[in-house]
Amino acid sequence: MADELILDVQGVKKAFDGLEVLKGIGFGLRKGETKVLIGPSGSGKSTLLRCINYLTVPDAGRIYLNGEEVLDANIDSMRARMGFVFQDFNLFSHLTVLDNVRICQVKVNGVDREAATRRAHHELERVGLGDKAAAYPAELSGGQQQRVSIARALAMDPDLLLFDEPTSALDPELTGEVVRVMQQLAAEGMTMVVVTHEMSFARQAADEIIFMEKGHIVEQGTPDAMFTASEHARTRAFLNVIAEHG
Amino acid sequence: MDIYDVLIRDFPFLLQGLGVAIVLLVALLSIGFVLGMAICLIQLYGPRTRLVQWPLLLYERIFRGIPIIIMLFIFYYGISGVFDISAFSAAILTMGLRSGAYQSQIFRSAFQSVPSGQMMAARAMGMSKIKAIRHIIFPQAARHAIGPWTNEFSSEIKETSLAYVIGVVELTRQAHYIITSTQGNVLTVFAVVALLYFILNRTGNSLLYAFERKLAVPGFEK
Amino acid sequence: MLEFIEFGIEWFPELLRGIPVTLSMWAIAISLGFILGLMLCWARVYGNRLLYWISTVYVELFRGTPMLVQMFFIYLGLPHVGIVFDAFTAAVIAITLNSAAYQAEYFRGSVLSVPKGQLVAARACGMTQWQAIRYIMLPQALRRVIPQWSNEAIIELKFTSIAYTIGVVEITAIASDIGSKTLDFFQIFLWAGLIYLVLTSTVASLLRLLERRFYVPGVTSA
Numbered sequence: 001m002a003d004e005l006i007l008d009v010q011g012v013k014k015a016f017d018g019l020e021v022l023k024g025i026g027f028g029l030r031k032g033e034t035k036v037l038i039g040p041s042g043s044g045k046s047t048l049l050r051c052i053n054y055l056t057v058p059d060a061g062r063i064y065l066n067g068e069e070v071l072d073a074n075i076d077s078m079r080a081r082m083g084f085v086f087q088d089f090n091l092f093s094h095l096t097v098l099d100n101v102r103i104c105q106v107k108v109n110g111v112d113r114e115a116a117t118r119r120a121h122h123e124l125e126r127v128g129l130g131d132k133a134a135a136y137p138a139e140l141s142g143g144q145q146q147r148v149s150i151a152r153a154l155a156m157d158p159d160l161l162l163f164d165e166p167t168s169a170l171d172p173e174l175t176g177e178v179v180r181v182m183q184q185l186a187a188e189g190m191t192m193v194v195v196t197h198e199m200s201f202a203r204q205a206a207d208e209i210i211f212m213e214k215g216h217i218v219e220q221g222t223p224d225a226m227f228t229a230s231e232h233a234r235t236r237a238f239l240n241v242i243a244e245h246g
Numbered sequence: 247m248d249i250y251d252v253l254i255r256d257f258p259f260l261l262q263g264l265g266v267a268i269v270l271l272v273a274l275l276s277i278g279f280v281l282g283m284a285i286c287l288i289q290l291y292g293p294r295t296r297l298v299q300w301p302l303l304l305y306e307r308i309f310r311g312i313p314i315i316i317m318l319f320i321f322y323y324g325i326s327g328v329f330d331i332s333a334f335s336a337a338i339l340t341m342g343l344r345s346g347a348y349q350s351q352i353f354r355s356a357f358q359s360v361p362s363g364q365m366m367a368a369r370a371m372g373m374s375k376i377k378a379i380r381h382i383i384f385p386q387a388a389r390h391a392i393g394p395w396t397n398e399f400s401s402e403i404k405e406t407s408l409a410y411v412i413g414v415v416e417l418t419r420q421a422h423y424i425i426t427s428t429q430g431n432v433l434t435v436f437a438v439v440a441l442l443y444f445i446l447n448r449t450g451n452s453l454l455y456a457f458e459r460k461l462a463v464p465g466f467e468k
Numbered sequence: 469m470l471e472f473i474e475f476g477i478e479w480f481p482e483l484l485r486g487i488p489v490t491l492s493m494w495a496i497a498i499s500l501g502f503i504l505g506l507m508l509c510w511a512r513v514y515g516n517r518l519l520y521w522i523s524t525v526y527v528e529l530f531r532g533t534p535m536l537v538q539m540f541f542i543y544l545g546l547p548h549v550g551i552v553f554d555a556f557t558a559a560v561i562a563i564t565l566n567s568a569a570y571q572a573e574y575f576r577g578s579v580l581s582v583p584k585g586q587l588v589a590a591r592a593c594g595m596t597q598w599q600a601i602r603y604i605m606l607p608q609a610l611r612r613v614i615p616q617w618s619n620e621a622i623i624e625l626k627f628t629s630i631a632y633t634i635g636v637v638e639i640t641a642i643a644s645d646i647g648s649k650t651l652d653f654f655q656i657f658l659w660a661g662l663i664y665l666v667l668t669s670t671v672a673s674l675l676r677l678l679e680r681r682f683y684v685p686g687v688t689s690a
Binding site for chain 2: 529531532533534535536537538540541544545546548549626627628629630632633640643644647653654657658660661664665668669
């Protein structure tokens with residue numbers, strides 16, 4: 001039933017300069033589920049993720065968050081309920097770590113400053129950066145910045161977290177700390193959509209894996225089904241390439 | 247009377263001229279700031295139609311392409327033909343408009359040097375465009391702008407001397423009065439005047455540098 | 469509008485006579501300023517302590533005081549110690565000295581922005597220090613400096629109008645002269661402004677061509 005879904009994506013289409021990147025995508029997400037979007041670059045995964053919170057406005061299709069449709073008119077309040085984690089972090093560079101996690105609670109959700117501070121400290125502890133509250137983004141490693149950006153998203157008390165290749169901009173030795181935080185969130189029952197090439201994460205933490213190619217969903221299923229008994233040659237080929245090089 | 251006696255006797259006039267120059271400077275920078283910020287915001291976030299953007303571009307081109315002396319004459323004689331305006335007000339208006347053309351460019355490139363991901367992240371967190379500009383983009387742009395703005399401040403101090411040509415009795419004009427009324431070594435008079443400008447410039451710059459240091463955070467150092 | 473055009477037809481040719489004076493003043497001054505600016509830059513970057521100190525004081529003094537005061541100093545002040553120039557020469561000297569200070573700063577910034585490894589590599593393949601500067605440093609630094617240098621050149625073109633205050637018969641002076649003949653300062657200065665706008669736009673376009681001509685990927689930005 002549709003109204004049990006936290007996120008319901010229906011028939012999303014998007015074209016850039018006449019090139020169709022998403023050709024009618026639909027999927028749903030129940031509370032506490034983690035779905036991982038995989039697929040070759042250019043398959044439309046990131047565009048799909050951006051369409052969900054209208055960072056890219058879809059040409060067609062509907063998106064529902066908790067049964068409420070995402071529209072231009074309500075976009076700011078909808079976005080406040082969907083955390084978004086960027087590939088390149090995008091921490092606010094003029095603010096301390098603490099202020100990064102605090103500012104949108106105060107300015108968007110109207111939380112009072114004291115409560116926002118407590119919440120910020122709590123979320124920073126949660127991602128293992130309780131001691132970095134006073135630092136500025138430029139003083140942190142990439143992995144630390146990404147964990148702050150996860151804390152920033154968590155502090156908004158979102159219904160849903162969207163991750164756009166959160167480890168792709170990191171040096172290989174720094175991906176582990178971010179993946180561990182994401183695994184922990186999945187285990188705690190956070191509802192998440194994750195675009196990633198980290199197959200270990202997909203395998204361990206995903207309730208379902210969605211394989212996309214050329215703007216279509218080719219196949220979706222549990223990690224076990226996808227990794228061991230994929231029905232599609234394209235999926236198997238992709239997973240093989242990733243297994244060798246990823 | 248020896249030139250030093252003249253200088254000592256007439257020094258209050260020089261200080262008075264300096265005062266006029268400072269008032270002119272503050273006024274023109276304030277007008278330029280408001281105007282420049284408005285132009286910058288319209289250029290970056292306003293409607294992209296030619297009807298809006300084209301006149302702004304033309305405005306910048308004209309004020310950046312024509313010497314300030316010519317502009318002072320045009321505005322002073324142009325306006326005083328229609329209604330009464332003092333040379334001082336004409337100078338403030340002309341130089342303020344001109345500074346606006348320069349400041350808009352300073353602000354524009356400062357805003358543009360804030361990475362686009364900052365706006366995107368702010369919007370993704372649920373901030374409206376105006377909130378994002380106010381809380382995220384503006385504080386960063388201000389840090390990028392303050393260096394170039396200090397240069398603009400310096401060059402405007404020196405430009406105030408050109409209000410001389412339409413008869414504003416500022417520092418350079420006062421100096422000119424002094425040298426036309428004495429036979430002595432006027433080199434000294436100009437040296438003193440130059441020194442006054444130099445001190446004013448240095449003082450202003452130090453204050454702005456201090457402000458810049460105060461705003462500096464890691465990632466935004468000079 | 470018609471009146472404006474008729475007025476223009478009558479007086480424009482006379483105004484045009486000022487263009488060669490304005491342009492020659494400008495061309496001589498920025499060329500000499502270029503050479504002096506390079507020397508000052510060299511003294512600040514590679515010179516010994518004395519040279520560094522002299523060039524720094526020079527640059528700070530000329531950047532810290534108005535061109536108008538500098539011109540008065542040279543034309544009205546220096547005769548009192550027996551140094552006399554005609555107005556044109558005095559103006560050229562003032563603009564040269566002023567421009568050199570600014571050019572030196574732009575050169576210095578550009579020289580310092582060339583990565584250290586470039587000179588090390590040049591020395592490593594057997595070049596002398598002079599060769600390394602001449603063949604490796606200078607070509608990169610000069611390419612990088614073109615945009616700022618172009619700005620500076622246009623600022624100085626507009627500054628030539630200041631020469632009017634000491635009586636050089638250039639565009640502004642002719643306009644002022646026609647203004648007192650016709651008592652229509654507003655219109656004649658509009659025409660003069662138009663001439664300056666054409667001059668500065670033309671120079672700006674030519675300098676952009678220069679920039680494109682010397683474009684090298686990675687050294688200069690597109």
